[in-house]
Amino acid sequence: MLVAPSILSADFGILAKEVVSICEAGADLVHVDVMDGHFVPNMTIGPVVVKAVADVAMKPLDIHLMVEDNTFFIDLFAPLKPKYISFHYESEKHHHRIAQKIRSYDISPAIVINPATPVSCLSEIVKYVDMVLLMSVNPGFGGQKFIPIYDKIKELKSLIEAKNPSCLIEVDGGVSDKNIHALKAAGVDIVVAGSYIFGHRDYAAAIKSLKV
Numbered sequence: 001m002l003v004a005p006s007i008l009s010a011d012f013g014i015l016a017k018e019v020v021s022i023c024e025a026g027a028d029l030v031h032v033d034v035m036d037g038h039f040v041p042n043m044t045i046g047p048v049v050v051k052a053v054a055d056v057a058m059k060p061l062d063i064h065l066m067v068e069d070n071t072f073f074i075d076l077f078a079p080l081k082p083k084y085i086s087f088h089y090e091s092e093k094h095h096h097r098i099a100q101k102i103r104s105y106d107i108s109p110a111i112v113i114n115p116a117t118p119v120s121c122l123s124e125i126v127k128y129v130d131m132v133l134l135m136s137v138n139p140g141f142g143g144q145k146f147i148p149i150y151d152k153i154k155e156l157k158s159l160i161e162a163k164n165p166s167c168l169i170e171v172d173g174g175v176s177d178k179n180i181h182a183l184k185a186a187g188v189d190i191v192v193a194g195s196y197i198f199g200h201r202d203y204a205a206a207i208k209s210l211k212v
């Protein structure tokens with residue numbers, strides 16, 4: 001299992017130090033939640049702060065867009081060369097165009113679906129992305145209760161095996177040592193965890209407990 005700590009739960013007063021700490025503690029990716037106050041009822045960070053994160057991160061960035069205007073934000077963040085940019089199925093009319101746009105920057109495109117969005121809506125776009133992110137909370141906030149989406153993970157695994165076997169499955173929201181084994185068994189490749197990791201005094205121990 002790869003682990004992507006979500007910096008949404010970091011102490012923003014010492015953000016650079018927090019990013020270095022999770023990288024040294026064994027993070028595989030640094031998950032950056034970008035919210036615009038329209039697609040979700042919350043706002044987070046923009047290009048100036050994400051650049052400061054990119055400047056100190058020793059691991060690749062995994063940028064999760066929760067915005068209405070995907071094109072605008074992709075153009076803003078592409079110069080920071082993240083490994084992934086993920087966009088929400090629910091926020092976009094032109095999924096294929098957005099995936100191509102991300103790839104044109106030599107960045108891996110990923111698509112995200114909310115807990116109530118069915119896996120069947122991915123049947124065509126799955127061929128064009130390198131990762132699918134399944135939300136296991138409603139997007140907008142850290143620290144929410146995990147929604148059991150195990151059937152969706154299994155359904156997505158079958159779709160990926162049939163249409164794009166190299167595509168990875170990421171799960172985001174409420175991940176902890178309580179559900180990590182079940183997530184692994186269902187076929188997840190990468191977990192995002194915010195409050196679980198940053199709520200521990202020992203980040204390395206928290207990350208290790210998710211690397212199952």
Ligand SMILES: O=C(CO)[C@@H](O)[C@H](O)COP(=O)(O)O
Pocket residue numbers: 006008009031033064066137138139140141142143144172173174175192193194195196
């Ligand atoms: O995208 C989101 C929330 O919208 C996440 O990345 C959260 O930041 C995860 O936080 P926890 O649920 O692990 O506390």
Ligand SMILES: [Co+2]
Pocket residue numbers: 006031032033064172192
């Ligand atoms: Co996220």
